[in-house]
Amino acid sequence: MLAVKTEGLTRKFDGFTAVNALSFEVGEGEIFGLLGPNGAGKTTTVRMLSCIISPTSGMATVAGHDIRSDPTGVRRSVGILTENPSLYERLTALENLEFFAQAYGIKESRQRAERIRELLEFFRLWDRKDDKVTVFSKGMKQKLAIARALVHNPPVLFLDEPTAGLDPEAAKLIRDMVTEMSGKERRTILICTHRLEDAERVCTKVMIIKRGAGVVIGSPDELRLRMAGRPRIEVRVKGDGESFADLVRRIPSVIGVDVINGRILVTSKNPEEAAPEVVRALVNGGAMVLSVNETLPSLEEAYLRLIKEDA
Amino acid sequence: MTDFSNAMLVFWKDWREMRRNYQVIAPILFVPLIFAVILPSIIFFVPTMFGIPESSFQIIGPIFQSLPPEIREMVATLGVQQQMLYIFGLYFFAPFFLIIPLMASSVLASDSFAGEKDRKTLEALLATPLSDGELLLGKILVSFIPAMAVTVLSFAMYCVVIDLAAMPLFNGAVLLPNLLWTELIFLVTPTVALAGIGVTVIVSFKVKGYREAQQLSAILLIPVLAVIFAEISGLIIFGPLMILILGVGFAALDLIVFKIGIALFNREELLMKGI
Numbered sequence A: 001m002l003a004v005k006t007e008g009l010t011r012k013f014d015g016f017t018a019v020n021a022l023s024f025e026v027g028e029g030e031i032f033g034l035l036g037p038n039g040a041g042k043t044t045t046v047r048m049l050s051c052i053i054s055p056t057s058g059m060a061t062v063a064g065h066d067i068r069s070d071p072t073g074v075r076r077s078v079g080i081l082t083e084n085p086s087l088y089e090r091l092t093a094l095e096n097l098e099f100f101a102q103a104y105g106i107k108e109s110r111q112r113a114e115r116i117r118e119l120l121e122f123f124r125l126w127d128r129k130d131d132k133v134t135v136f137s138k139g140m141k142q143k144l145a146i147a148r149a150l151v152h153n154p155p156v157l158f159l160d161e162p163t164a165g166l167d168p169e170a171a172k173l174i175r176d177m178v179t180e181m182s183g184k185e186r187r188t189i190l191i192c193t194h195r196l197e198d199a200e201r202v203c204t205k206v207m208i209i210k211r212g213a214g215v216v217i218g219s220p221d222e223l224r225l226r227m228a229g230r231p232r233i234e235v236r237v238k239g240d241g242e243s244f245a246d247l248v249r250r251i252p253s254v255i256g257v258d259v260i261n262g263r264i265l266v267t268s269k270n271p272e273e274a275a276p277e278v279v280r281a282l283v284n285g286g287a288m289v290l291s292v293n294e295t296l297p298s299l300e301e302a303y304l305r306l307i308k309e310d311a
Numbered sequence B: 001m002t003d004f005s006n007a008m009l010v011f012w013k014d015w016r017e018m019r020r021n022y023q024v025i026a027p028i029l030f031v032p033l034i035f036a037v038i039l040p041s042i043i044f045f046v047p048t049m050f051g052i053p054e055s056s057f058q059i060i061g062p063i064f065q066s067l068p069p070e071i072r073e074m075v076a077t078l079g080v081q082q083q084m085l086y087i088f089g090l091y092f093f094a095p096f097f098l099i100i101p102l103m104a105s106s107v108l109a110s111d112s113f114a115g116e117k118d119r120k121t122l123e124a125l126l127a128t129p130l131s132d133g134e135l136l137l138g139k140i141l142v143s144f145i146p147a148m149a150v151t152v153l154s155f156a157m158y159c160v161v162i163d164l165a166a167m168p169l170f171n172g173a174v175l176l177p178n179l180l181w182t183e184l185i186f187l188v189t190p191t192v193a194l195a196g197i198g199v200t201v202i203v204s205f206k207v208k209g210y211r212e213a214q215q216l217s218a219i220l221l222i223p224v225l226a227v228i229f230a231e232i233s234g235l236i237i238f239g240p241l242m243i244l245i246l247g248v249g250f251a252a253l254d255l256i257v258f259k260i261g262i263a264l265f266n267r268e269e270l271l272m273k274g275i
């Protein structure tokens, strides 16, 4: 079963289209990234998928529940880290989780206590459980808000900008925790982010959205291939690379050869066979091959190019 | 659809937050303290020490004229200090007890509805499976119950102040509580508190946050102030007729504002409007 499926999901605000006929599918257990610049429509999309706001047109199902006809079913199956942590700052960490656990229908108090303890320990907040949220750092609030989203053990988790506003260290901690968590429990996670790094490191599949519409979709590796072009082969030889470069240029499938810092960088029409061909040509020509690497071009550059493009 | 235990869950959550919020606690403690204890104490205890200022007679004059004949006759036989206490204590202050439930309920409701907007906590709350009815009921109760508690408590304190002041003047007679005041506190003030809540709920859909909600719901002070001035000018006297008019008037207002409030209540509107 698909965890999330949308078809032509659209949301307008007074004539302005924030989300434009978005269609995508998220398989069960997938960590799906919705990647796009600010204002792309990510938050609006997850708000619709968690039944916080209604779509103007189109349909979607979440964990098998239709967002229009069964909003309560959707709400029960979804945990959401909202764009603002949305925590009650005058309440303690424990009081916050207690409230939401009950709001999500966990009636039995021992079961609640166990779940809350498990989450607070996982997020290393257990010894701060009786502190009011006001005194928490941004990173702690974010962790507590993720714990809140998980309190009813939902099959589908939405994380809207989980690392926004955090310093690099805290951001990494959150990413690591999401990865660790998804390894431990089988849960579908949809992450909205404008940071390529989040999508690249955590997600199994990424959709880039721009002005409310999907642009490309695929695994981080597929996106890299598709957006940034072909992989390159980097060969290190003994001696000056430049003197052997012509050997490589003569190979028919090779498109481009650069020599940077004595290393030979090769782009080929068919990357699968490129490495053996290049090595054979170099060895036959008398070069001593020290190492061969396949390098993928930077996704970041390609992503920045994509979101800057007009049209 | 509406599970009462879920409404109470919202109630206790809001109450925990409010009681830690001086912005809420300060006005609902100080305003009643002023009207029920400080102001009456000044009026009743200061004159016994320093004599009665001339201006007090100007204020009670019209009230005295509009008293029911048998009470006027009775009051006319009293000494000056007794007259002052009787008219100020049993008549003049009555409409001020409409301000207490009104102010308290609208402060509480502003915090519960618009305050969640201010603090940006609404989104996670609206994402829960709690139904509209449960959210609305919980938030109405958390505005109503403390507002009524404050009103009843202020009335109790006011009775103590009046009776303490009356003790030496009326040979230990207990003036309050009497039937009229009991009717005012237990029949009229609940309808006033509900009107404050209803108006605040409606207003909360249009505003950014607590402060604005507070300012807008203050329009309900207008009818209350009108009653106060009508009494001071001798137009109407605190009595069964006034109780009836206020009770019926505010009950009708409650019906209207709650009908509008419930019709307006929509999770998405509450979240998106005015942000």
Ligand SMILES: Nc1ncnc2c1ncn2[C@@H]1O[C@H](COP(=O)(O)OP(=O)(O)O)[C@@H](O)[C@H]1O
Binding pocket: A013, A016, A017, A018, A036, A037, A038, A039, A040, A041, A042, A043, A044, A045, B272
């Ligand atoms: N309530 C709203 N009213 C009007 N416009 C909105 C509203 N919410 C979002 N938008 C607009 O929709 C677009 C998408 O916003 P959003 O979904 O928050 O993007 P993202 O999360 O990708 O940054 C933005 O241009 C934003 O200004």
Ligand SMILES: [Mg+2]
Binding pocket: A039, A042, A043, A044, A083, A160, A161
């Ligand atoms: Mg966003």
